[in-house]
Amino acid sequence: MMFTEPKRVTALFQEELITQRHRLYTALAWVRILVASVALVYSIAFKSHGSNYWLVITIQASYILLVYGLILLSDSNRERIVWYNFLIAICEISLLGYLDYLSNDNLPLSFLFFSVVLCALLLPFSLTMLVFGMATLCIIANWLNLTAIFSEQHLSVDSDFITAFLKHYNAHDGQVLLMIIVGLFLLTIIVNRLASWSFSNDVKARFRHRQMRQVLSFNRAVIEHLKTGVIVVTDSGKVLSINGRAVLLLNLQAQVAVTELVDLSPELQRRFEQWLRIGMTAEPPYRHNNGAEEVFVNFEHFGDGGLRNIAMLTLESVDEIQQQSHDAKLAALGRLTAGVAHEIRNPLSSIHSAAQLLDEDGATPKQAKLTQMILKNVARTDQIISDILGLFNDAKANRKLLPLRATLERYAKDFLDVHHDKGFDKLSVEGNAPDNLYFYFDTGQLEQIIWNLLQNAIKYADAASLALTIQYSLSATKRQIYIDIMDNGHGVPEDRVGHIFEPFYTAGNGSGLGLYLVRELCSANNAKINYFPLRKDGEVAVSGACFRITTAAHFSQQEDQEGVE
Template identity: 30%
Template sequence: MLAHRAEILDEIERRRYALNLSLLKIYSYYRLLVGLGLAVVFQQNVMGSAIGQLDPVAFLRLTLLYSLLNVVSVIFLQVVPRRHFHTQLFATALGIYDIVVLTALMYFSGGLGSGIGLLVLVSVATGAILVTGRRALLLASLAAIGMLYQELYLSLTAPQYPYDYFQAGVLGALCFGAALALQYLSQRVRDNDIRALTQAAELSDLEQVNRQIIQRMRTGIVVVDAANHVRMANQSARALLGVPGQDDLARLPAVLERHLEAWRQDTERRAAPFHAAPGTPEIRANFSAVRSDDPSADVTIFLEDTSEVQQQAQQLKLAALGRLSASIAHEIRNPLGAISHAAQLLHESQVLETGDRRLTEIIRDHCKRMNGVVENVLETSRRRPPSPVRLPLGSHLAEFVTAFRDASADAQICVNVDPYDTEVRIDKGHLDQVLTNLVSNAVRHSREHTGRPIVHLRGGIDSRTERPFLTVIDEGPGVSEDMEKHLFEPFFTTARSGTGLGLYISRELCEANQARLTYERADGGGACFRITFSHPDRIIA
């Protein structure tokens, strides 16, 4: 607040300096015209003027000197620097100089009857505008004293000329009145200027805060005019619509423009979720007219990433699964344990034939597989709420690879994160669990297909959406088109010993952290799983 006050006062001083300098230039031209005008009137004796009649020689010399000095002041004010010039002091000096010279010229012209006293009043009034505080009263005091003194001196040295103390007093009072009135008005103008600048600064601050809030909101906001030209769009809107970096969003994507035109025709219509461009998240658009009574004019578009809605649905699904898991624990796990124990006892029997012993092994293997399914379902049902933190992707992957190789020493994991300091916002434990599942699958498929347990981890920032991403690529045979649509379904597996819950749980964990896990075909023919993280800086819903 104090900094703002200081900035406002500095701005007031700058503006006042510029205004005073401009007024001084105008006043200097006026003074030059006054000097030349008095000289012309004196020389031509216009309409029998009494100017200079008491002492013509002194009047002419003083008028010419006054005009010459006024020319000097005009030139000086044209070349004076814009800063570091004391306009207050200069205006005060000019005011005193004018009052002294004009009072002397008034005396040489025979007193107040010459009319020069009005020029003194103008000088006092101008000085009151240009200077502040006591300087204005100083000028008024000098003018009043000067007029009274010259009337007194006139009565003593030239009694043949009429003198009027009352008129001199009235004119002196007018000088004081003009000085006080103009000082008051000048102070009012300064106060109003300070108030206006303060309000402007506050409005600018509010605008800046609003702009920052809008830019950091996860909700995309776009404002368009009647012709669907984009007037404003925040960063989230650019990311959701697939506009890279800071590029301007001049026009809406065609699919969004169609939804907007349909809404203009029917404001009760709700737009279906859509993808603005390949690789962008699924979004839902809501529309609101800037002027509520005119949907054909400017419209504000709110873009919501449907992953948030999916997350809410996911929480409901997990809650339902939790209730189901309690039943599974009692209805399946206990009988399954009894079956497995009985098979173990049969397997240890000395009278069991070799063929029957193989049957007990089959029973035990399937009991173990079923127990794994139950464990995975229970783990999913007990899923704790995510605690997302900011993680440097490059260094975290290095730590993960080190830990993974402790369990799988022959795994060849190639990491490439560009830029290396890319940050993601996710629950650290959830990310490690997802990576463990994806990398384990990739190692297995690469080994089975090429004999090399190699995996490629590549991360960075998507230039279209500005969101960080991570891909896990293997050198396996890839996934057929028929199987792609079933990859993330629970209990779907291509491995004889798999439970079919690994990819399902991985995707659920990603969605719980506002991330997306998708499958893509790798360029070399292998499988590529891509994690698209939420923007680490946009945390306002």
């Protein structure tokens, strides 16, 4: 939320303000209902108010129903809560003034002070002053005893209002009245200002607290998914946090809680104390146990000021760093190799043209043999150059949703059409997956992958009766598709399996880039390729090589295309 644009933050703050105002309004409304219910029970129990008994009961019950109805209405109209509260205040003051007229005591007038204070807690200052003004009129009317004046039996045609007023006027009571009004005024202002200030601060605090919780949750999620192991400790060695990557790198038992660094690893504690003393460390990579990876350990303090007593240990896999360095060197070498290969092609074309001219002259058999040797090696060199240039081509995959079975059958047919004249015709497509199965792939790159694997099988399988099979299936989770390119040859020797996808690794006369190119093309299409040797299964002679392509499964041709460039 802290990364949201200012307008959105303002809108979210207003939503929180409305929510908190609704909570306060609901609480005050229930307080009103509680007080009115007590007054109603009192009126029913003691049957006060004489002849006005039923009228008073009706007024009190109607007030309770009004407040309860406005509570229900406020749930769907929270923006109008201030006006609902103002309406309740107007009704309260009017009803209390009328009840004071009906009763013989000042009990309703006492509730008037309570009503004004409740209104001051929620209403803005202007509306609060309006409510105070109405309450003041009711108090003055009660002090002047205007109802008694107008109900005097001696107030006849011959007497006037002034005479009756002077009869009931008391100067001492006027001073008391003034003090009551001034006191109520000051109380109303103080309550309103304090309530407004505290309410605003409370809403801001709640809003910021919610922001902080979301940011902390986001930070925890980010740290948990870092590729670097992270252990947060105090200067005393108390472990505050450890992410999942650190647990994996150190081969820890995730269910065992770790509270002290020395309990986790005395060696890490020693290195940490040394770093605290001298501010640096030059230790060799650390391995926690036999099942753990070798890691580089680094230390760094958190932030400034009060956070300087908290440090972070970062654990980086030695194998991954070496692999990244290797990949970077390989990429640089690849760019250099691609440039050199492109420059070689020009003189290679001249050599190829000269060899063809020599071959056309019809020289001696020995010269013809040498000429064919030149042409063969020129073609091989040209193929190596093509592989290198294709390998480091920056063109991105143009992935499309393809029907699985139809696509594989088409590629198999095209392959057989090309190789039929060469005496090879044993290629089949098999599968037990639904017909409505689709997958995303670049059509040209998929064809290149399959043809490369099939040609490798023909070249290296070394089988008396070679048979190739393209087999497809759906994973048990129904989320992935398996495309297996299989042959019945002798397979790849075990000592070479770990190297077959490495660039420039070859067991024959090839460039050593074929399978590496296949792996890179699969990766460009969010797919994986693995090698599985086929072994003899019982009495059925099943042996050879199997290259499995794994990609995501889709069950509808109308599915939205993934966000892939």
